[in-house]
Amino acid sequence: MKFPLKLNLSMAAYLAKKAWRGERRFPLVLMLEPLHACNLACKGCGRIREYASTRDRRLGLEECLEAAAVCEAPVVSISGGEPLLHPEIDAVVRGLCRMGRHVYLCTNGLELAAFVERNVPHRSLFLNVHLDGMAELHDRRAGKEGVFGIATEAIRRAKSKGFRVTTNTTVYKTTSNMELAGLFEYLGALGVDGFFVSPGFHYGVLDNEDFLDKSEIQERFQSLDPILRRYRLFSTPMYLEFLRGVRHYSCAPWGTVTRNPQGWKAPCYLITDRHYADYRSLMDSVDWERYRRGKDPRCAQCMMHSGFEPAAVFALGTCWKDVARIILWNVR
Numbered sequence: 001m002k003f004p005l006k007l008n009l010s011m012a013a014y015l016a017k018k019a020w021r022g023e024r025r026f027p028l029v030l031m032l033e034p035l036h037a038c039n040l041a042c043k044g045c046g047r048i049r050e051y052a053s054t055r056d057r058r059l060g061l062e063e064c065l066e067a068a069a070v071c072e073a074p075v076v077s078i079s080g081g082e083p084l085l086h087p088e089i090d091a092v093v094r095g096l097c098r099m100g101r102h103v104y105l106c107t108n109g110l111e112l113a114a115f116v117e118r119n120v121p122h123r124s125l126f127l128n129v130h131l132d133g134m135a136e137l138h139d140r141r142a143g144k145e146g147v148f149g150i151a152t153e154a155i156r157r158a159k160s161k162g163f164r165v166t167t168n169t170t171v172y173k174t175t176s177n178m179e180l181a182g183l184f185e186y187l188g189a190l191g192v193d194g195f196f197v198s199p200g201f202h203y204g205v206l207d208n209e210d211f212l213d214k215s216e217i218q219e220r221f222q223s224l225d226p227i228l229r230r231y232r233l234f235s236t237p238m239y240l241e242f243l244r245g246v247r248h249y250s251c252a253p254w255g256t257v258t259r260n261p262q263g264w265k266a267p268c269y270l271i272t273d274r275h276y277a278d279y280r281s282l283m284d285s286v287d288w289e290r291y292r293r294g295k296d297p298r299c300a301q302c303m304m305h306s307g308f309e310p311a312a313v314f315a316l317g318t319c320w321k322d323v324a325r326i327i328l329w330n331v332r
Contacts, residue, residue: 002194002234002330004123007102010074019317025254025288027073028310030101031269033260034059034092038082040108041143044132044170044200044210047081050272055081057261061088065095067259070279077104077128077256084111090119097124104128106168108142109151116154121162128166128196129155133179134186152190159191166234168196171220172210177227184231194234199243201301213301218245235305237329238312238322243303247312251299253291255310257282267291269306271298 011028018026035058036051059067068076076096083089084107096103105115106128116127132141135148142148158165167187169180184195199217200210212220221228221243228240241247251268258265263275264282268291276282291299291307316322 002232002332004102006123007074008330010100010102014072014074015313015317025252025283027071027255027257028313029075029077029256029306030068030071030073031256031258031306032059032064032067032076032078032092033080033258034064034078034083034086034089036081036261037085038080038108039085039110040082040147042108043141043143044172051081051260051262054261058086059259059261061091061095064088064092064259065099067279068096068099068101071257071259073257074100074102075104076101077106079106082108082111084115090115093119093125094122097122100124102126104166106130108147109154110147112151112154113157116158116161116163121164126164126166126193127155127158128168130168130170131183131187132170132172133175134183137175137179152187155187155190155192164193165191166194166196167192168198170198170200171212171224172200173212173216174210177224180224181227181230188231194232196234196305197228197240198235198305199303201303211301214303217243217301217303236309236312236326238315238326239305239309242308242312249308249311249315250292251294251302251307252311252314253307254283254286254288255314256306268304270302270304271296 036047037055083105093103093105102124104126109129112127112129129151131148131151132138138148139145155165169183199212201212201217221240225244238247242249253268256269258269263277264279265272266274266276266282266286276285290296294300316326
Protein backbone atom coordinates (compact mmCIF):
# COMPACT_ATOMS: atom_id res chain seq x y z
CA MET A 1 0.00 0.00 0.00
CA LYS A 2 1.48 3.34 -1.06
CA PHE A 3 -0.08 5.37 1.74
CA PRO A 4 -0.75 3.94 5.22
CA LEU A 5 -4.32 2.84 5.93
CA LYS A 6 -4.51 5.39 8.72
CA LEU A 7 -3.76 8.21 6.27
CA ASN A 8 -6.46 7.02 3.87
CA LEU A 9 -9.00 6.76 6.68
CA SER A 10 -8.03 10.17 8.06
CA MET A 11 -8.42 11.81 4.66
CA ALA A 12 -11.77 10.09 4.00
CA ALA A 13 -13.12 11.13 7.42
CA TYR A 14 -11.87 14.69 6.91
CA LEU A 15 -13.53 15.00 3.50
CA ALA A 16 -16.77 13.54 4.86
CA LYS A 17 -16.77 16.01 7.76
CA LYS A 18 -16.23 18.97 5.46
CA ALA A 19 -18.99 17.76 3.12
CA TRP A 20 -21.40 17.33 6.05
CA ARG A 21 -20.62 20.90 7.17
CA GLY A 22 -21.20 22.18 3.64
CA GLU A 23 -17.74 23.73 3.36
CA ARG A 24 -16.73 24.47 -0.23
CA ARG A 25 -13.11 25.44 0.26
CA PHE A 26 -10.69 23.81 2.67
CA PRO A 27 -7.09 22.61 2.52
CA LEU A 28 -5.97 19.01 2.23
CA VAL A 29 -2.34 19.89 2.94
CA LEU A 30 -0.65 22.41 5.20
CA MET A 31 2.67 23.50 3.75
CA LEU A 32 4.57 24.43 6.90
CA GLU A 33 7.72 26.49 6.38
CA PRO A 34 9.23 26.91 9.85
CA LEU A 35 12.14 28.95 8.48
CA HIS A 36 13.48 30.44 5.26
CA ALA A 37 17.18 29.71 5.77
CA CYS A 38 18.78 27.12 3.49
CA ASN A 39 22.20 25.53 3.09
CA LEU A 40 21.91 25.38 -0.72
CA ALA A 41 21.12 27.81 -3.54
CA CYS A 42 19.39 25.56 -6.07
CA LYS A 43 18.93 27.04 -9.53
CA GLY A 44 15.22 26.23 -9.74
CA CYS A 45 14.26 27.52 -6.28
CA GLY A 46 12.56 30.89 -5.86
CA ARG A 47 12.41 30.75 -2.06
CA ILE A 48 15.99 31.82 -1.34
CA ARG A 49 15.50 34.86 -3.56
CA GLU A 50 11.97 35.78 -2.50
CA TYR A 51 12.79 35.56 1.20
CA ALA A 52 16.37 36.82 1.13
CA SER A 53 15.57 39.54 3.69
CA THR A 54 13.86 37.17 6.18
CA ARG A 55 16.27 34.25 6.23
CA ASP A 56 16.95 34.87 9.92
CA ARG A 57 13.28 34.49 10.92
CA ARG A 58 11.61 31.28 12.02
CA LEU A 59 8.47 29.94 13.63
CA GLY A 60 8.62 28.59 17.17
CA LEU A 61 7.42 25.13 18.13
CA GLU A 62 4.06 26.32 19.44
CA GLU A 63 3.45 28.44 16.34
CA CYS A 64 4.03 25.38 14.15
CA LEU A 65 1.63 23.22 16.14
CA GLU A 66 -0.97 25.99 16.33
CA ALA A 67 -0.88 26.33 12.53
CA ALA A 68 -1.70 22.62 12.18
CA ALA A 69 -4.46 22.88 14.79
CA VAL A 70 -6.30 25.81 13.18
CA CYS A 71 -5.83 24.54 9.62
CA GLU A 72 -7.01 20.97 10.38
CA ALA A 73 -5.54 19.53 7.15
CA PRO A 74 -4.68 15.86 7.71
CA VAL A 75 -1.35 16.16 5.83
CA VAL A 76 1.47 18.51 6.84
CA SER A 77 4.38 18.99 4.46
CA ILE A 78 7.30 20.58 6.30
CA SER A 79 9.48 22.51 3.88
CA GLY A 80 11.37 25.78 3.79
CA GLY A 81 14.15 26.78 3.36
CA GLU A 82 15.77 23.65 4.71
CA PRO A 83 13.63 22.56 7.68
CA LEU A 84 16.37 20.39 9.20
CA LEU A 85 18.25 23.61 10.01
CA HIS A 86 15.49 24.53 12.48
CA PRO A 87 16.70 23.99 16.07
CA GLU A 88 13.32 22.56 17.16
CA ILE A 89 12.58 20.44 14.09
CA ASP A 90 12.59 17.16 16.04
CA ALA A 91 9.99 18.51 18.46
CA VAL A 92 7.92 19.93 15.58
CA VAL A 93 7.81 16.54 13.84
CA ARG A 94 7.01 14.65 17.04
CA GLY A 95 4.32 17.16 17.99
CA LEU A 96 2.59 16.94 14.62
CA CYS A 97 2.66 13.14 14.73
CA ARG A 98 1.12 13.20 18.22
CA MET A 99 -1.64 15.42 16.82
CA GLY A 100 -2.48 12.68 14.34
CA ARG A 101 -1.13 14.55 11.33
CA HIS A 102 0.61 12.73 8.50
CA VAL A 103 3.95 14.43 8.04
CA TYR A 104 6.16 14.77 4.98
CA LEU A 105 9.50 16.18 6.06
CA CYS A 106 10.94 17.71 2.87
CA THR A 107 14.71 18.05 2.77
CA ASN A 108 17.68 18.40 0.46
CA GLY A 109 19.31 15.61 2.46
CA LEU A 110 22.41 17.39 3.74
CA GLU A 111 21.30 17.19 7.39
CA LEU A 112 19.15 14.08 7.04
CA ALA A 113 21.66 11.55 8.37
CA ALA A 114 21.91 13.44 11.68
CA PHE A 115 18.10 13.60 11.96
CA VAL A 116 17.82 9.87 11.32
CA GLU A 117 20.42 9.06 13.99
CA ARG A 118 18.67 11.02 16.73
CA ASN A 119 15.09 10.00 15.93
CA VAL A 120 13.03 6.85 15.45
CA PRO A 121 10.56 6.00 12.67
CA HIS A 122 6.90 6.86 13.11
CA ARG A 123 4.03 5.39 11.14
CA SER A 124 2.82 8.91 10.24
CA LEU A 125 6.20 10.24 9.07
CA PHE A 126 7.64 10.25 5.55
CA LEU A 127 11.08 11.63 4.81
CA ASN A 128 10.83 13.33 1.40
CA VAL A 129 14.20 14.03 -0.27
CA HIS A 130 14.51 16.36 -3.26
CA LEU A 131 16.62 14.84 -6.04
CA ASP A 132 16.49 16.16 -9.60
CA GLY A 133 18.77 13.62 -11.26
CA MET A 134 21.86 11.51 -10.79
CA ALA A 135 25.00 12.90 -9.16
CA GLU A 136 26.43 15.14 -11.89
CA LEU A 137 23.11 16.75 -12.86
CA HIS A 138 21.71 17.05 -9.35
CA ASP A 139 24.87 18.58 -7.90
CA ARG A 140 24.99 21.10 -10.75
CA ARG A 141 21.40 22.18 -10.12
CA ALA A 142 21.98 22.27 -6.36
CA GLY A 143 25.04 24.46 -6.89
CA LYS A 144 27.27 22.30 -4.71
CA GLU A 145 29.38 19.23 -5.39
CA GLY A 146 28.69 16.10 -3.37
CA VAL A 147 25.05 16.82 -2.48
CA PHE A 148 23.73 13.73 -4.27
CA GLY A 149 26.15 11.43 -2.49
CA ILE A 150 25.35 12.87 0.94
CA ALA A 151 21.59 12.71 0.34
CA THR A 152 21.56 9.15 -1.00
CA GLU A 153 23.79 7.88 1.79
CA ALA A 154 21.32 9.45 4.26
CA ILE A 155 18.47 7.67 2.42
CA ARG A 156 20.36 4.39 2.73
CA ARG A 157 20.76 4.95 6.48
CA ALA A 158 17.12 6.00 6.92
CA LYS A 159 15.86 2.86 5.18
CA SER A 160 18.14 0.67 7.28
CA LYS A 161 16.50 2.13 10.39
CA GLY A 162 12.96 1.59 9.08
CA PHE A 163 11.95 5.11 8.01
CA ARG A 164 9.54 5.63 5.13
CA VAL A 165 11.36 7.57 2.42
CA THR A 166 10.02 9.21 -0.74
CA THR A 167 11.73 11.49 -3.22
CA ASN A 168 10.54 14.53 -5.15
CA THR A 169 11.91 15.28 -8.60
CA THR A 170 11.37 18.39 -10.72
CA VAL A 171 11.41 17.81 -14.48
CA TYR A 172 13.08 20.56 -16.53
CA LYS A 173 13.68 21.00 -20.26
CA THR A 174 17.17 19.58 -20.00
CA THR A 175 16.20 16.60 -17.84
CA SER A 176 16.42 13.61 -20.16
CA ASN A 177 14.06 10.66 -19.91
CA MET A 178 17.11 8.41 -19.55
CA GLU A 179 18.30 10.50 -16.60
CA LEU A 180 14.98 10.06 -14.81
CA ALA A 181 14.85 6.32 -15.50
CA GLY A 182 18.38 5.95 -14.14
CA LEU A 183 17.51 7.97 -11.05
CA PHE A 184 14.40 5.93 -10.23
CA GLU A 185 16.26 2.65 -10.81
CA TYR A 186 19.01 3.75 -8.46
CA LEU A 187 16.65 5.00 -5.77
CA GLY A 188 14.50 1.89 -6.05
CA ALA A 189 17.57 -0.22 -5.33
CA LEU A 190 18.09 1.85 -2.16
CA GLY A 191 14.59 0.87 -1.02
CA VAL A 192 12.89 4.25 -1.57
CA ASP A 193 9.15 3.77 -1.02
CA GLY A 194 7.94 5.94 -3.90
CA PHE A 195 8.51 8.95 -6.13
CA PHE A 196 6.82 12.30 -6.67
CA VAL A 197 7.36 14.16 -9.94
CA SER A 198 6.36 17.68 -10.97
CA PRO A 199 7.25 20.02 -13.85
CA GLY A 200 9.51 23.03 -13.56
CA PHE A 201 7.74 26.06 -15.00
CA HIS A 202 8.04 29.83 -14.95
CA TYR A 203 5.87 31.71 -12.42
CA GLY A 204 7.50 35.12 -12.48
CA VAL A 205 10.12 34.82 -9.74
CA LEU A 206 13.06 33.28 -11.60
CA ASP A 207 14.45 33.91 -15.07
CA ASN A 208 15.32 30.36 -16.06
CA GLU A 209 15.42 29.12 -19.65
CA ASP A 210 15.22 25.54 -18.39
CA PHE A 211 11.56 25.95 -17.36
CA LEU A 212 8.78 24.35 -19.41
CA ASP A 213 5.65 26.03 -20.71
CA LYS A 214 2.30 24.23 -20.55
CA SER A 215 2.46 22.66 -24.00
CA GLU A 216 6.01 21.47 -23.34
CA ILE A 217 4.92 19.96 -20.02
CA GLN A 218 2.17 17.99 -21.73
CA GLU A 219 4.48 16.76 -24.49
CA ARG A 220 7.19 15.86 -22.00
CA PHE A 221 4.95 13.85 -19.71
CA GLN A 222 3.41 12.07 -22.69
CA SER A 223 6.89 10.90 -23.64
CA LEU A 224 7.65 10.02 -20.01
CA ASP A 225 4.50 7.95 -19.51
CA PRO A 226 5.97 4.56 -20.56
CA ILE A 227 8.91 5.16 -18.22
CA LEU A 228 6.92 6.39 -15.23
CA ARG A 229 4.59 3.38 -15.44
CA ARG A 230 7.54 1.16 -14.47
CA TYR A 231 8.05 2.84 -11.12
CA ARG A 232 6.15 3.36 -7.86
CA LEU A 233 4.88 6.88 -8.42
CA PHE A 234 3.19 8.59 -5.47
CA SER A 235 1.86 11.30 -7.77
CA THR A 236 -1.73 10.20 -8.45
CA PRO A 237 -2.66 8.78 -11.87
CA MET A 238 -5.21 11.59 -12.26
CA TYR A 239 -2.54 14.26 -11.76
CA LEU A 240 -0.19 12.51 -14.18
CA GLU A 241 -2.98 12.40 -16.77
CA PHE A 242 -3.49 16.12 -16.19
CA LEU A 243 0.21 16.69 -16.87
CA ARG A 244 -0.13 14.74 -20.12
CA GLY A 245 -3.12 16.87 -21.18
CA VAL A 246 -5.55 13.93 -20.91
CA ARG A 247 -7.57 15.59 -18.13
CA HIS A 248 -8.49 19.16 -17.36
CA TYR A 249 -8.77 20.54 -13.83
CA SER A 250 -9.29 24.05 -12.55
CA CYS A 251 -6.71 24.86 -9.89
CA ALA A 252 -7.71 24.54 -6.24
CA PRO A 253 -5.18 26.94 -4.65
CA TRP A 254 -6.85 26.59 -1.26
CA GLY A 255 -6.12 22.84 -1.35
CA THR A 256 -2.58 23.53 -0.09
CA VAL A 257 -2.11 26.47 2.27
CA THR A 258 1.25 27.79 3.42
CA ARG A 259 2.28 29.05 6.84
CA ASN A 260 5.71 30.61 7.21
CA PRO A 261 7.48 33.11 9.51
CA GLN A 262 5.72 36.03 7.79
CA GLY A 263 2.22 34.62 8.21
CA TRP A 264 -0.27 32.75 6.02
CA LYS A 265 0.98 33.10 2.46
CA ALA A 266 -1.49 34.11 -0.26
CA PRO A 267 -2.66 33.11 -2.71
CA CYS A 268 -0.70 29.85 -3.06
CA TYR A 269 2.51 27.98 -2.38
CA LEU A 270 4.34 29.63 -5.30
CA ILE A 271 2.77 33.06 -5.74
CA THR A 272 3.06 35.66 -2.98
CA ASP A 273 0.78 38.69 -2.97
CA ARG A 274 0.60 39.12 0.80
CA HIS A 275 0.78 37.33 4.13
CA TYR A 276 -2.20 37.18 6.48
CA ALA A 277 -1.89 37.23 10.25
CA ASP A 278 -4.30 34.34 10.78
CA TYR A 279 -5.69 31.35 8.91
CA ARG A 280 -9.30 32.51 8.84
CA SER A 281 -8.35 35.82 7.24
CA LEU A 282 -6.52 33.94 4.51
CA MET A 283 -9.47 31.69 3.70
CA ASP A 284 -12.04 34.49 3.83
CA SER A 285 -10.14 37.28 2.08
CA VAL A 286 -8.43 35.79 -0.99
CA ASP A 287 -10.25 36.06 -4.31
CA TRP A 288 -9.85 32.33 -4.92
CA GLU A 289 -11.79 32.33 -8.19
CA ARG A 290 -9.26 34.68 -9.79
CA TYR A 291 -6.52 32.10 -9.35
CA ARG A 292 -8.75 29.07 -9.78
CA ARG A 293 -9.67 30.21 -13.27
CA GLY A 294 -6.11 31.22 -14.14
CA LYS A 295 -6.94 34.90 -14.56
CA ASP A 296 -3.61 35.95 -13.06
CA PRO A 297 -0.87 35.90 -15.74
CA ARG A 298 1.48 34.15 -13.30
CA CYS A 299 -0.84 31.15 -13.45
CA ALA A 300 -0.58 30.80 -17.23
CA GLN A 301 1.96 27.94 -17.30
CA CYS A 302 1.15 26.44 -13.91
CA MET A 303 0.53 22.71 -13.55
CA MET A 304 1.85 22.57 -9.99
CA HIS A 305 0.89 19.65 -7.76
CA SER A 306 0.06 21.95 -4.83
CA GLY A 307 -3.01 23.26 -6.68
CA PHE A 308 -3.89 20.48 -9.09
CA GLU A 309 -3.41 17.35 -6.96
CA PRO A 310 -6.08 18.69 -4.54
CA ALA A 311 -8.27 19.56 -7.53
CA ALA A 312 -8.03 15.93 -8.65
CA VAL A 313 -8.97 14.73 -5.16
CA PHE A 314 -11.94 17.10 -4.93
CA ALA A 315 -13.13 15.81 -8.32
CA LEU A 316 -13.16 12.18 -7.15
CA GLY A 317 -16.64 12.59 -5.71
CA THR A 318 -18.05 13.14 -9.19
CA CYS A 319 -16.79 9.85 -10.65
CA TRP A 320 -17.01 6.50 -8.88
CA LYS A 321 -14.76 4.91 -11.50
CA ASP A 322 -11.99 7.27 -10.41
CA VAL A 323 -12.64 6.39 -6.76
CA ALA A 324 -12.23 2.69 -7.56
CA ARG A 325 -9.16 3.44 -9.60
CA ILE A 326 -7.47 5.45 -6.86
CA ILE A 327 -8.15 2.66 -4.34
CA LEU A 328 -6.57 0.06 -6.63
CA TRP A 329 -3.65 2.39 -7.35
CA ASN A 330 -3.00 2.87 -3.63
CA VAL A 331 -2.88 -0.84 -2.78
CA ARG A 332 -0.42 -1.74 -5.55
